[in-house]
Amino acid sequence: MIAALRLLTAVVVFLGSLLAVFSAPTYNLWQASIAVTELGFVLALLALVVLLPGWHRSLIGRAAAMLALAAVVLAVSPIVRAYGVARDLPARLTTAFGAATPHSLDGAPALERPFTLGGMLRGAPTPAVVTTRAEQYTSRAGKPLELDLYAKAGAVAATPLIVMIHGGSWRGGDRSDLAPLNSYLAARGYVVAAISYRFAPHNPHPAATDDVNSAIEYLKANGPRFGLDRTRIALIGRSAGGQLALLSAYTKNDPAIRGVVGLYPPSDQVFGYENPSNPRVINSTLILEDYLQGNPKTAPAAYASSSPINFVGPATVPTLLIHGRKDELVFARQSARLTARLASAGRPHLYLELPWATHGCDYFFNGPCGQLSTYAIERFLAAVMR
Incomplete structure (x- = not known):
């Protein structure tokens, strides 16, 4: 009986660990893969339970042990690969954007290293910040659009502004999503405005972009009231929010x-339509048709005007792209192609590709993706907003 339980545990853990290296075939497994790739040490510890004393006493026990060891190797592989990415990241950031000292305040130091195992267990110290909820920045058709402000208590000098734009396939999501980064940056001397915007299909492109621009103008107009520096603004967005940013x-x-x-932003909507995601994970074709009110043949202007890749030029602002190579929802080729366009235009940029990571990899703020992203973001912000 115990041997059978060992084998069952080993099989389940091994099958789960496969998500660390293979693309998820369904939506639910994609969600599970975020945990597997970013919290792999938990799965590895579970696998080690199979190796409790007595595993070698039967053929079933030995088979379970072999599966468990394989699961451990797969589960910790993202951590091993994260150290590889971390080794070169500081030099890459300096080369791309110049040397810069990231913001830090009392009790809120910048990350000293791009990734550490200890950081996964302890997390980064983040003192409490002041959060102002539901500040209305405009209204559309009589309905308010709001933002949340995160700021360090007692700030006296004008503070650089970060506009944070959530994802959700242009038809969902919430400005409170993945809020730990907002608090982290606010504790280190930024004002962070996490904004809401209108959703498709009832409000197709360019409604959401118009809302982002309205939020920026509102924040600039009210700069003194919010204690922010209206001349130093950076935009951060995830997934659909990345496209809007x-x-x-x-x-x-x-x-x-x-x-x-x-x-993980979709930067070329024609490319996205012609290279759809697995519909069992997400129906990217329908999402684009709802957002752009048609396909590239029936709505070519919308596809062109919603694709940031088409607007790269000699004055394009410095750009940091972060994307998981294993992304099943928005293929990493989107960011690779935008990187090539930025390079051709000679604009400052860095593409941080994470070999193990999937879409939404920074959901776990202290995971490998979360640490590496935060390290890159705070140094990027220090470089471009000095």
Whole structure:
């Protein structure tokens, strides 16, 4: 009986560990793969339970032990690969954007290293910040659009502004998503505005982009009230929010916008339509048709005007792209192609590709993706907003 339980545990853990190296075939398994790739040490510890005394006493026990050891290797592989990425990241950031000292305040130091195992267990110290909820920045058709402000208590000098734009396939999500980064940056001397925007299909492109731009203008107009520096702004967006951040930064022609960060963003909608995701994971074709009110043949102008890759030029702001190579929802080729366009234009940029990571990899703030992303983001911000 015990041997059978060992084998069952080993099989389940081994099958789960496969998500660390193979693409998830369904939506639910994609969600599970975020935990497997970012919290692999937990799965590895579970696998080691199979190796409790007595495993070698039967053929079934020995088979379970072999599966468990294989699961451990697979489960910790993202951690091993994270150390490889971390080794070169400081030099890459300096080469791309110049040397810069990231912001730090009492009790809120910057990350000293891009990734550590201890960071996964302890996390980064983040003192409490002041959060102002539901600040209305505009209204559309009589409905308010709001933002949340995160700021260090007692700040006296004008503070650089970060506009944070959530993801959700342009038809969902919430400005409170993945809030730990907001608090982390606010504790280190930024004002962070996490904004809401209108959703498709009832509000197709360019509604969301218009909302992002309205939020920026509102924040600038109320700079003194919020204690922010209206001349130093950066945009950060995840997934669909990454597309909105890039599009606003590239097309608004606002000298106050010093840089933009896109985490796993779809930057070319024609490419996305022609290279759809696995529909068992997400129906990217329907999502694009809802957002752009058609396909590339019936709505070519919408596809062109919603693709940040089309607006790269000699004045494009510095860009940091972060993408998981294993992303099943927005293929990493999106960021690779945008990187090539930025390189051709001679614009400052860095593409941080994470070999093990999937879409939404920074959901676990202290995981490998979360640490590496935070390290890169805070140094990028220090470089472009000095």
